[in-house]
Amino acid sequence: MIDAFDIAPDAIAVANRAYQASLTLGTTKGTERSSAVLAMAKALQHSFDDILEANTLDLEASREMAVPDLILDWLKLTPKRLQAAVEILERLAELSDPIRRVRNADYQLPDSQTYCQLMPLGVIALIYEAFPELAAIAAGLCIKTGNSLILKGGSEASNSNAAIVKALQLALEEIGLPHGCLDLLPVDRGGIVRDLVTQDQYLNLVIPYGRPSLVQQVAKVATAPVLRSAMGNCYLYWSASGTLDMARTIILDSHQSEPDPVNAIEKVLIHRASKPSYLVSLWHNLQEKGFNIKGDAELVAAFPELQLAVESDWANPYLDRTVAFKVVDHLEEAIAWINRHSSGHADCIVTESYQESRHFALGVNSASTYINASPRFSRNPAQGDAVFLGMSNQKGQRRGFISLETLTTVKHIVQGNGKF
Numbered sequence: 019m020i021d022a023f024d025i026a027p028d029a030i031a032v033a034n035r036a037y038q039a040s041l042t043l044g045t046t047k048g049t050e051r052s053s054a055v056l057a058m059a060k061a062l063q064h065s066f067d068d069i070l071e072a073n074t075l076d077l078e079a080s081r082e083m084a085v086p087d088l089i090l091d092w093l094k095l096t097p098k099r100l101q102a103a104v105e106i107l108e109r110l111a112e113l114s115d116p117i118r119r120v121r122n123a124d125y126q127l128p129d130s131q132t133y134c135q136l137m138p139l140g141v142i143a144l145i146y147e148a149f150p151e152l153a154a155i156a157a158g159l160c161i162k163t164g165n166s167l168i169l170k171g172g173s174e175a176s177n178s179n180a181a182i183v184k185a186l187q188l189a190l191e192e193i194g195l196p197h198g199c200l201d202l203l204p205v206d207r208g209g210i211v212r213d214l215v216t217q218d219q220y221l222n223l224v225i226p227y228g229r230p231s232l233v234q235q236v237a238k239v240a241t242a243p244v245l246r247s248a249m250g251n252c253y254l255y256w257s258a259s260g261t262l263d264m265a266r267t268i269i270l271d272s273h274q275s276e277p278d279p280v281n282a283i284e285k286v287l288i289h290r291a292s293k294p295s296y297l298v299s300l301w302h303n304l305q306e307k308g309f310n311i312k313g314d315a316e317l318v319a320a321f322p323e324l325q326l327a328v329e330s331d332w333a334n335p336y337l338d339r340t341v342a343f344k345v346v347d348h349l350e351e352a353i354a355w356i357n358r359h360s361s362g363h364a365d366c367i368v369t370e371s372y373q374e375s376r377h378f379a380l381g382v383n384s385a386s387t388y389i390n391a392s393p394r395f396s397r398n399p400a401q402g403d404a405v406f407l408g409m410s411n412q413k414g415q416r417r418g419f420i421s422l423e424t425l426t427t428v429k430h431i432v433q434g435n436g437k438f
Contacts, residue, residue: 036166044138051115053111054190056111058158060189073095076174083174091277093178095151113403120134130434136427142167144168145211145214149278154186155407157186168201169183169201169203183201224243224245225407246412250335250337252365253366275396281363284342309340309341312325312327332359365382407421
């Protein structure tokens with residue numbers, strides 16, 4: 019028998035198959051989809067050895083090709099990372115079914131009852147680099163919401179992605195879900211990403227996940243709707259009334275969402291009235307933790323030991339343990355700078371002033387604002403009733419946390435009584 023992974027499927031055929039599968043998947047019961055997600059969790063756990071072996075091959079090949087250390091960190095799987103993915107799938111299986119959840123309609127027609135229900139989008143494509151376990155997490159979110167999923171990973175993770183998807187596909191096949199509800203495109207054919215993201219007759223949403231260059235490339239060529247993900251380049255404004263301990267704790271904690279520092283604070287705006295001794299203390303604390311510290315021209319002039327942050331630094335993520343500091347004169351200047359240079363998905367303020375906190379929260383044009391709180395990202399938070407794939411900084415489709423509900427749409431249903 020020919021292994022499915024030995025065949026290079028055409029993007030159009032894969033998209034069509036996923037669309038046909040979505041028509042069936044969208045009508046399944048919530049208990050069936052939850053059982054499928056739980057089966058995927060068990061299959062993933064039973065395949066740890068095969069997946070880690072495949073990941074070793076990817077790491078060896080990537081090192082030979084001089085793949086950047088950043089991508090190697092994203093690529094390297096460990097039992098802990100795989101177990102985290104298993105736990106996310108297990109939790110997804112336990113969550114209540116979001117599909118066909120009833121909501122009140124914004125309007126009512128005469129002599130009828132109008133209401134809304136959440137429904138699956140249909141077919142979703144995830145274009146991602148490294149992060150092999152992301153395939154399992156995205157599959158869980160999509161199956162739970164009744165959506166088909168097409169995966170297109172990077173060449174650096176080809177063996178890992180194939181091993182993970184093979185395990186998940188076998189689980190879905192045993193449960194009896196339609197063939198095509200989960201597919202993986204090959205990495206060895208040029209132009210296949212373009213071929214996929216232009217299948218808007220089948221695709222309902224494309225999610226690019228990785229460095230900004232990948233997100234921009236996909237968004238540029240796609241004709242299907244794109245949900246941009248965002249990573250890094252989050253700002254913190256350290257007000258004159260904010261404490262050193264609070265600023266230090268938030269910066270350090272925000273970088274703990276490894277391997278992908280989604281909401282890591284990489285830029286800090288400091289009020290001109292901040293004490294120099296506090297700044298030096300913070301920089302030393304961060305350097306002891308392995309951080310590289312940069313500063314604007316004013317800070318470098320006062321503290322020559324700092325590395326100068328160039329103009330392009332302020333609008334681009336570092337995606338490593340680097341933090342750049344800049345002096346501002348007041349809150350309004352900080353807000354204006356953040357709105358111009360931040361990635362726009364998670365920005366923070368440290369302040370003891372309620373008025374400042376409200377001004378910041380309303381003035382910063384980002385998906386999320388944090389007041390004296392760490393923006394640290396977790397796909398499987400201990401509290402709440404949601405699991406997240408990532409963060410989006412766009413306004414067009416959905417903004418903020420990419421959750422189960424993000425992968426749904428609304429259907430209006432009008433129940434009449436025959437009178438007009």
